[in-house]
Amino acid sequence: MLTLFTYYRSSAAFRVRIALALKGLDYDAVPVHLQRDGGQHRTAEFAARNPARLIPALDVDGSVLTQSLAILEYLEETHPEPPLLPVGALARARVRALALAVACDMHPLNNLRVLRYLAGELKLDEERRSRWYRHWVETGFDALEAMLRRDRPEGPYCHGERPGLADCCLVPQVFNARRFDIPLEPYPSILAVHDACMRLAEFERAAPAAQADAE
């Protein structure tokens, strides 16, 4: 029995929704609104599930897993087919590095709590907040584009003929960048992977607009 605590626009939750869809796993979605009620993830009730007060969290028969990449690795270990990671340690390291280039080097700098700190504590105006956002997307996508072009096997996805862990991270990051109107022409490899993924029903179903809590 799987219950996902999710928010339609959270890109970390989006990663997990893609992985669940790719693995063909059914789950109940419990929406946790990050802006309503001062942030439903900040309540004591939610902290009892995830003390880090972050989305997503996946309840597996009463055990609560947190951190999207840890959840993806868990799903891979417990439901190996279809695989999210390729065969071979070097190939797996490549895919994990692509995923982490998004999850560590991009997303943490531009998520809601950071943007709130920039506005609230630092009193940055919208123009300087946009410049911050764009700077880290561009820095991250410059790296990701270069990494994607390197040691890449044939195929439309980040690593070959099958979408996997890195694609689960890349696609939500492109959604975010578009929401903030970042020009993506300099990143043809990233866009091509995104487009290939979004032709798959699993990605479509996991996307923000397809969620019950979408606004």
Added chain:
Amino acid sequence: MLTLFTYYRSSAAFRVRIALALKGLDYDAVPVHLQRDGGQHRTAEFAARNPARLIPALDVDGSVLTQSLAILEYLEETHPEPPLLPVGALARARVRALALAVACDMHPLNNLRVLRYLAGELKLDEERRSRWYRHWVETGFDALEAMLRRDRPEGPYCHGERPGLADCCLVPQVFNARRFDIPLEPYPSILAVHDACMRLAEFERAAPAAQADAE
């Protein structure tokens, strides 16, 4: 043949040095100074190794691995003994979540390039930069302390009687916090794990002060 591109004070490089020491693997260390020459990691020469221009990178017989956690997983897959991850998918998910709570939720917000942006682009004075630093350390350690207390098997380390993936991340983060004089009394579990780790020769050998490039 392993060559680690490292900087003594980089906490991501420190993670990899710990893992290499725990696995008993010999390596050549090539120092890449993040501040000298405008940042030796930003040169074209280094970008040819790691297009993301980030430390650490591990050259394995000519293949360059990047992203510290991807490198740790690679070392675990290729040199399984002693293990950095426990047996059992739920336990492994717990350890990975602890590691990612540092690697995604803390370190990216307070690393050198972000502190530089705060000073250079945003012209924040030292007091506001310190408040930023402290805010994210405290937010992160509040979460990590609560996560550590949950579902924790007996033993002095993050997960039981043997140091692993999470300890590789926790210890460098404590070093960083101390360097910036963040009060750590509210985090007894984190400090106890740190102290247990630092009694081990492997952690001592991996620490910033023991590196050839230490200043």
